[in-house]
Amino acid sequence: MRRIYLDNAATTPVDPRVLKAMVPYFSEKFGNPSSLHAEGGEAKEAIEKARAIVAGALGSAADEVIFTAGGTEADNLAIKGAAWANKKKGNHLVTSVFEHAAVLNTFKYLEKNGFMVTYVPVDREGIVKLDALEKAVTKETTLVSIMHANNEIGTVQPLKEIAEIAKKRGAAFHTDAVQSFGKIKTDVNELGADLLSVSAHKIYGPKGVGALFARKGIALEPLLHGGEQERGLRSGTENVAGIVGLGEATALCLKEMKREAARETRLRDKLIKGVLETRDSWLNGHAAKRLPNNANFSFSYVEGESLILYLDMKGIAGSTGSACSSHKLEPSHVLSAIGLSPEEAHGSLRLTLGRWTTETDIDTALEAIPIEVEKLRKMSPMAGMSASERERLSKQPHEHGNAC
Amino acid sequence: MAVNYTRKVMEHMSSPRNVGKIDDADGVGTVGNPVCLVAGTEIAANPEEKGIDSVLAGEKVLAHDGKYHPVIEGMSRDFDGATVVIKNRFGETALTPEHEVLAIRVPKTHKFLYARNKKTLNPEWVPAGELAKGDIALYARPLETEDVAELAVDTRPKKHDFKSKKTPGKIRVDADFLRLCGYYLSEGNLRDKTTKAYVGFTFNLKETGYADDVARIVSKKFGVEARIKRIPKRTTLVVEVNNVFIVRLFKALFGKGAASKSLPTAFMKLPAEKQRGLLAGLWRGDGFINYKIPRAGYSTISKKLAAQLKFLLLRQGIIPSVYVEAEKTIGGVRHRRAYRIHVGNRDSVSKLAEIVYGERITTAKPESNDAWCDEKFAYVPITGISTRKYAGTVHNLLVEDAHSYLTTSLTVHNCGDVMSLYIKVRDDRIEDIKFLTYGCGAAIATSSMITELARGKTIDEALKISRGDVAGELGGLPPIKMHCSNLAADALHAAIQDYLKKRK
DSSP states (O other), X not given: OOOEEOXXXXXXXXXXXXXXXXXXXXXXXXXXXXXXXXXXXXXHHHXXXXXXXXXXXXXXXXXXEEEESSHXXXXXXXXXXXXXXXXXXXXXXXXXXXXXXXXXXXXXXXXXXXXXXXXXXXXXXXXXXXXXXXXXXXXXXXXXXXXXXXXXXXXXXXXXXXXXXXXXXXXXXXXXXXXXXXXXOOOHHHHTOSEEEEESTTTTSOSSOEEEEEOTTOOOOOSSOSSOTGGXXXXXXXXXXXXXXXXXXXXXXXXXXXXXXXXXXXXXXXXXXXXXXXXXXXXXSOSSSBOTTEEXXXXXXXXXXXXXXXXXXXTEEOBOOOGGGSXXXXXXXXXXXXXXXXHHHHTEEEEEOOTTOOHHHHHHHHHHXXXXXXXXXXXXXXXOOOHHHHHHHHHSOOOOOTTO | OOOOOOHHHXXXXXXXXXXXXXXXXXXXXXXXXSOOEETTOEEEBSSSEEEGGGOOTTOEEEOTTSSEEEEEEEEEEEEEEEEEEXXXXXXXXXXXXXXXXXXXXXXXXXXXXXXXXXXXXXXXXXXXXXXXXXXXXXXXXXXXXXXXXXXXXXXXXXXXXXOSOOOOSEEEOOHHHHHXXXXXXXXXXXXXXXXXXXXXEEEETTOHHHHHHHHHHHHHHHOOOOEEEEEGGGTEEEEEEOOHHHHHHHHHHHOSSGGGOOOOHHHHTSOHHHHHHHHHHHHHHHEEEETTTTEEEEEESOHHHHHHHHHHHHHTTXXXXXXXXXXXXXXXXEEOOEEEEEXXXXXXXXXXXXHHHSOOOOOSSOOOOSOEEOSSEEEEEEEEEEEEEEEEEEEEEEETTTOEEEBSSOEEEOOSSEEEEEEEEETTEEXXXXXXXXXXXXXXXXXXXXXXXXXXXXXXXXXXXXXXXXXXXXXXXXXXXXXXXXXXXXHHHHHHHHHHHHHO
């Protein structure tokens, strides 16, 4: 049975072309980029080439790109680095309620260390509330961090407007672009970002490597101290093969972006249209302002983890915001933030398309999903309502309090 | 995936046994995530607050979205242990520690002393056991409105009644009429005996303005002249209306006797703008506003009316406090148990003064505010948390669509996982057993497993199936999923208890 992998927001397979570019740097071209001899020079050249490619994709200068060991480290370096470096200027930071854990938990950590953090709410469609942000950013604020595209519901944030609000009050602006980089345009000057995080394994590159764009003149405090590599901001011998992989993956994404985005958007819209034909189901997040590869649904009376396991047995890999599939017993903070009740958040299904998703995959998924959902509903005591009640429910817009 | 299931669990999950419902079951056991409220907890139902144990399926209750939703099912189970008692200015609610409450967790650091900073925090569903004093409870403001333009008055005379003056058959529900209703709820009494029909409004001797207001409205709306009687001996001023149709109308709308007066549902749903008239009449009657402190208060011996008044005020964005005053005897006069509504928040008092007397209070200095309102919720601090031993039945409701409901003082969530087991018993043996469940993979697997374990067993044998047996039979469950195993065993025991109870 062909497996249908629809969890590309979690991670992606390494593209064979990327792997081919990486292989020589494990044993053949093994030099330490800091060494002065020919072996070192070769490695140095490779990482500088990768840096130029990533900088090109971001529209920045090459030396504004710092390689890290992944998106989480890039986020940590940006947030802790900027917060600590500007501590004398102010101790107020602003972020949103539905950031990725790498950002959210970094802020929680800073809160414990004497910083004051404001978490800006998001609306029902998963877009940050600009009026709330406007109020939150004060003269005391040194850093604003809002993600470019949400990892669960894929909504793309109006970064330009957000950056303007931050600039007006003299705060640095960081964005976590791990989900959007390589999929949609991420030009730092267009977006107005001072700091921007990317990761390789979301764009068909290897795991364990990422990068942070840090605009010249933005003060950062390093997290790691040592050999002063990467402008002294990230000590430690570079992960040369990984960095080459990131560079190659970026180049491929850039080359194919326009065509690939159009293709995925078409398949995604087909998927959304098909799934929503299932009764008592709806799309989470904004219908248009979302990543080309992201679809996130909720199904009444169905628990997400069960649905994932049932689909898995049919050869379809998806993911859920359900608490049952994670370490905690709380449902997704993202789905709660956009106003879903715990039941609705528990019944969610995220499907994310990738480079190798075909039309047949979507057709197969569309066949399987309603069947598995119905199977689970048959077991659910909550689905035991009369037909008329159900009809009434399905016609009702899902409106919920902003708090639950 | 963070959890790893054994092969046996996956097998039961992928093809669960005995799924379904037995319509003529001998015993049914429904368990939720063990989250419940103690019996007798008052729920904001439509139109009045009532005990959670007496809420029936199909009845509507107020949910966190400010709207009324029908109850799908009421559930109960026996409980013996510690409950959490949460107090705030609306009253107190006792619930099991896992029950989720809509609240804001406020970090206990000095920077969150000010409401301004508290407002930046986000509300979430918090298990009752994790709440602390100083956290903020959210209480939904009722938002459903339905206007009533006119009320029909039953003007059919009784047999042999030839002299009663006819009133108009329809009364427009406007500010004047609603103010009259307010006066009646606070100060009115009625007698509905034939030939002695009478509605009276009793004011203080000094309150001539209000007495005139009543007489004017009665004359304008009903075309009936009211008499104002001064009774200096009792320092009272009584407005008397002798008309059988008005008596009939007031009795039907608000009930008779101070202790049982209440507002009909239609009045609770009137647009907030119209309800201002009602509040004005009510407050002029039994309330006071002290401009100096400033503070306002209202006192009634009707429990229903007190609860309704709370919602009327919340709709205006006024945050009240509710106290119960125990029965007492002062100078030989018995004072019945009273419900006092207090308004102490300056902004709220000012809003109230505008409604009652048409003027706002201007306060010199801003206050450090500990409660606030937005369009959907009133945010009130939790003033006390304690644990209380409780043995008896605890209850929960399954509320359609909103999955939440309001008690006197909190917005609480309804059940989480739900599992129902149905058993059919013959000759003391479980002949058939089926389940329905809403939950994760483990919940499905444990339900399926327990039906396999219990089928064919005698009642005594089945009662011996323990919480651990289910997990053991499945080759173990991840620690975080152990509660599913407990749920399945509890559901079986509940079904058997139900069967034994029915057999008696």
